[in-house]
Amino acid sequence: MRVGYQLGTTWLASSLPNRCLLCHQSISLPESGICAICLHSGLxxxxICLGCGKSMQIEADYCGECQKRQPRKVIAPCSYHQGLGTWVGAIKYQGQLAALPVLCRALVTRIKALEQQGLITLPQAIIPVPLHPKRLQQRGFNQAWLIAHELSQLLQLPLIDEGLTRRQDTRPQAGLSGAQRRRNLHDAFILADDFAFQRVALVDDVVTTGTTVSEIARLFEVHYVDVQVWCLARAEAPGLLDELDSE
Structure with a gap:
């Protein structure tokens, strides 16, 4: 995985623009990728409800509906459907890593704010969603690992990339229905029995239906490990972001 990190940092160094990816205005170093104005407009x-992603009137962990079932918390700085989503997708599909550092910093700001408000507890370790070795070889990097490594540095938390493995080279999730996604990922991952932490953050680039992180989280929760999910953007269900919780 060290090779993947070196490759990623090489690409990152060569892809950092001196102009904002969105408005194309000049950016003064050390800032890069997305200017402060465009970043703020996309956050x-x-x-936001940490369960479903619905807009709320007051800061809380869950909306009224999610409060009843206490779903797994998903923490992101922005919606995938707004202006920053294009550049989150470009990390994985185009190897365009210029936006990764600034989006990771935005996520860290969100994490720290939620912790200060008592809505989350920081984990003991950070775990990237793993790729199958065949997919890793094809792509050349695991975007979840690169994000997790950046977060690990910023938050001074250990990154654990052993123990959780992807044993099935499943088809891509994009374009599949919810039921198809669940069937596609059934038994796709395996977790070592001697995992030593009680609270972890599972890191991915985007959370859509949550099928991938839910499949992994169940493996941890069998061992009574608390799991929260961190991602650069959340692709919530249509309309949720525009709704205000009436509870």
Whole structure:
């Protein structure tokens, strides 16, 4: 995995623009990728339910509906459907890593704010969603690992990339229905029995239906490990971001 990191940092160094990816205005170093104005315009502007991604009137962990079932918490700085989603997708599909550092910093800001408000507890370790070795060889890097490594450095938390493995080279999730996604990922991952942490953050680039992270989280929760999910963007269900919780 060290090779993947070196490759990623090489690409990152060569791809950092001196102009904003969105507005194309000049950016002064050490800032890069996305200017402060465009970044701010693409981030969440108000409280967001950590369960479903719905807009809320007050800062809380869950909306009224999610409060009943206490789903797994998903923490992201922005919606995939807004201006920053294109550049989150470009990390994986185009190897365009210029936006990765600034988006990771935005995620860290969100994490720290939620911790200060008592809505989350920091994990003991950070775990990237693993790729199958065949897919890793084809792509040349695991974007979840690169994000997790950046977060590990920023938050001074250990990155654990052993113990959780992907044993099935499943078909891509994009374009599949919810049921198809669940069937596609059934028994796709395996977790070592001697995992030593009680609280972890599972890191991916984007959370859509949550099928991938849910499949992995169940493996941890069998061993009574608390799992929260960190990602650069959340692709919530249509309309949720525009709704205000009436609870």
């Amino acid at each position: 969440y502007r108000g409280p």
